Amino acid sequence: MIPSSLTERLWHLRLRLDDPGRRPLPAVTVETGPTLRGWTFRLALLVLTPLLLFTAAGRTPDVPLGVTATIAFLATGLLVAHPTPATAGGVIVVATVLFWGFTTEPFDPWALVVALLAHFLARATWWAAHVPPDGHTELAALRAGWRRDATVLGATGLLGALAMLASGTTTTTAVLLAALALVGIALLALATGRPSREDGPS
Amino acid sequence: MTVGGIIVARGRTYGSPVDGHPGWRPTSAYTAAVTVGILLLATSVLAGRADIALIGIPGLLAATWAHASRPTTPLRADLHEPAGPTAPGELTATLRLAAGPGEGADVVHLRITAPGHRTTHLTLAARPQNHAQRQAQKQAHGQTQDREVPLGLSSVRTGPQQTFTVDLRGSLHGAWEEEPTQVRAATRLVLPGAAPLGRLPLPRRLRGLTGPHSARRLGDGTELRDIHPFTPGDRLRRIDWRTTARRSPELDTLYVRRTYSTAEATAVLVVDSRDEVGPDVRTWRGYGTIRVDEPTSLDLARHAAASVATALVEAGDRVGLEDLARRRRPLPPSAGRRHLRRLVHGLALAHPKDPASAHRVRPPQLPADAIVYLFTTLLDDDPLHLVRIWRAAGHPVVVIDTLPDVHPVIESHLAIAWHIGRLEREDRIAALDGEGIPVVRWAGSQRDQAAVRFEALAHAARRHIPGRTP
Numbered sequence: 001m002i003p004s005s006l007t008e009r010l011w012h013l014r015l016r017l018d019d020p021g022r023r024p025l026p027a028v029t030v031e032t033g034p035t036l037r038g039w040t041f042r043l044a045l046l047v048l049t050p051l052l053l054f055t056a057a058g059r060t061p062d063v064p065l066g067v068t069a070t071i072a073f074l075a076t077g078l079l080v081a082h083p084t085p086a087t088a089g090g091v092i093v094v095a096t097v098l099f100w101g102f103t104t105e106p107f108d109p110w111a112l113v114v115a116l117l118a119h120f121l122a123r124a125t126w127w128a129a130h131v132p133p134d135g136h137t138e139l140a141a142l143r144a145g146w147r148r149d150a151t152v153l154g155a156t157g158l159l160g161a162l163a164m165l166a167s168g169t170t171t172t173t174a175v176l177l178a179a180l181a182l183v184g185i186a187l188l189a190l191a192t193g194r195p196s197r198e199d200g201p202s
Numbered sequence: 203m204t205v206g207g208i209i210v211a212r213g214r215t216y217g218s219p220v221d222g223h224p225g226w227r228p229t230s231a232y233t234a235a236v237t238v239g240i241l242l243l244a245t246s247v248l249a250g251r252a253d254i255a256l257i258g259i260p261g262l263l264a265a266t267w268a269h270a271s272r273p274t275t276p277l278r279a280d281l282h283e284p285a286g287p288t289a290p291g292e293l294t295a296t297l298r299l300a301a302g303p304g305e306g307a308d309v310v311h312l313r314i315t316a317p318g319h320r321t322t323h324l325t326l327a328a329r330p331q332n333h334a335q336r337q338a339q340k341q342a343h344g345q346t347q348d349r350e351v352p353l354g355l356s357s358v359r360t361g362p363q364q365t366f367t368v369d370l371r372g373s374l375h376g377a378w379e380e381e382p383t384q385v386r387a388a389t390r391l392v393l394p395g396a397a398p399l400g401r402l403p404l405p406r407r408l409r410g411l412t413g414p415h416s417a418r419r420l421g422d423g424t425e426l427r428d429i430h431p432f433t434p435g436d437r438l439r440r441i442d443w444r445t446t447a448r449r450s451p452e453l454d455t456l457y458v459r460r461t462y463s464t465a466e467a468t469a470v471l472v473v474d475s476r477d478e479v480g481p482d483v484r485t486w487r488g489y490g491t492i493r494v495d496e497p498t499s500l501d502l503a504r505h506a507a508a509s510v511a512t513a514l515v516e517a518g519d520r521v522g523l524e525d526l527a528r529r530r531r532p533l534p535p536s537a538g539r540r541h542l543r544r545l546v547h548g549l550a551l552a553h554p555k556d557p558a559s560a561h562r563v564r565p566p567q568l569p570a571d572a573i574v575y576l577f578t579t580l581l582d583d584d585p586l587h588l589v590r591i592w593r594a595a596g597h598p599v600v601v602i603d604t605l606p607d608v609h610p611v612i613e614s615h616l617a618i619a620w621h622i623g624r625l626e627r628e629d630r631i632a633a634l635d636g637e638g639i640p641v642v643r644w645a646g647s648q649r650d651q652a653a654v655r656f657e658a659l660a661h662a663a664r665r666h667i668p669g670r671t672p
Contacts, residue, residue: 018610020481021482021490027322028316028319028320029353030324031351031354032351038323085230088234089234089261096258099253100254105251109253114257118258126231127325130311130373131323137325138326141309141310143327144308145376152264163253163256166252
């Protein structure tokens, strides 16, 4: 009785595995340029998040490795599972706190590397938020904003160099000047009275 | 209709949105970048470290860049479909994206759906990226900013088909996003294709005075019947002078060559479109979705009927069409290429009236001496009843079995039901075979043998009716 039952179960299992009705549905054919699968952005987050956090924490002494690893693990899991700009912003703030370490060090040139990684993390999160894992992104779409990214990173490097030079003379004054410049940039970015919607031609 | 603030009609988006705004909004990425930047800025001031502020600089600069280059033109999209009916497997369309001359979207997010297909998520550059694409666009449409995206479906189904629905949303610099819009393609009519067939069974008696076949009566044909002495009414050009000289040297009797008249056959295609079943038994009662990459019984019936109609019309015979679901008026028998197109359109539009309702099928009125080609799944007794009525009226009938090859059934209750249904169906086929009615199977691998089977039936019919060559 048992072999018969087992054979029957195996037969049904085989039928289930070979069931043509459970095949995945066909896909719509779209002719595009070379594409990238959506899960690669989550893979990038999986690499970039720990890299950012360990790079930031590595510049601060007395941060236990276990704490950094735990934070990196939690942040990576959160960002991969829930890739939103707010989550990425939170991770960047955490990385900054690890980088700061509540110490009063002079200007650390590694801030440029952390800024670069933070920018890449924000961009990868944006793509992961907009492309599902089974979706595709055209490589040309990834290249669409390269001028903006290059300009932003170049300007950041320039500002960092200026801040580094300034920090060699009078640190407090340079920090205040840099802060004032950043306040100006922030005000420009926020532009008081910004409408909630596009104010193009009606 | 209005979707996401954009007017959508006839597969195109056009005009301004209903509220007068192009629909661009700053995204949460913009807000997050500004917030993080200000927070790090404040922290750097409090901590007295400029390098902390530097971490937030890229986000702030990107937000500033995005704020300075606000989008001004909405993304427009429309679907261009080939005009006219379509052949199976050729459901295509072209999505044209027009980013506009001003500051518009640089990236487009697409969600492409089609019945029976997986949803496709795609992110594309809004404008042609390389020089070759731009030149091709300029030569084709005079616009270098427009982008064309060819789309295609894997459906093998025929008849009216819903195709693409594209939801799209443009974004600029990752900081501005447009409200989603929708572009919907019109319903397409997919005409059944025709497989090449050889000779087909014809009615026992041919009608008409002209046609591609030789009748059994005397007339103006090409096939010799006999040599006969001249009688009043015979044409002078039919006198066979050699025979006359041989048989009547004195020319007291003239001999003429008599031929068979020509005639045409009349066939009526009866499509049993009361139900449409696929290879998966689970979908037979209306549950689940029939796959689009497998033909249903109605697709097979359309294909078989189109093949038979094409073979008959190309041979010069008259073909009519009856639909047992009675959704359309029957097509009376006629000949010619134009009538063939009418038949194929009629087949494509045949559709079940109401799968849940059972109604008594009345036998369609047939022309005298017409052969009947019945395309049915033989899943109930009605086709058997019709065949017997037609046979009693003297019409030869050929039944084409259009049930697809059924997949193995796993569920035990469905397996029992299908087992009983299959036995009943086999009984019906055996009864037809016992009554001398040929049943030609059209599904699966046996479709390739159908032409041979038709040829054998035509040959057998000619052998049993002396004096007529089809």
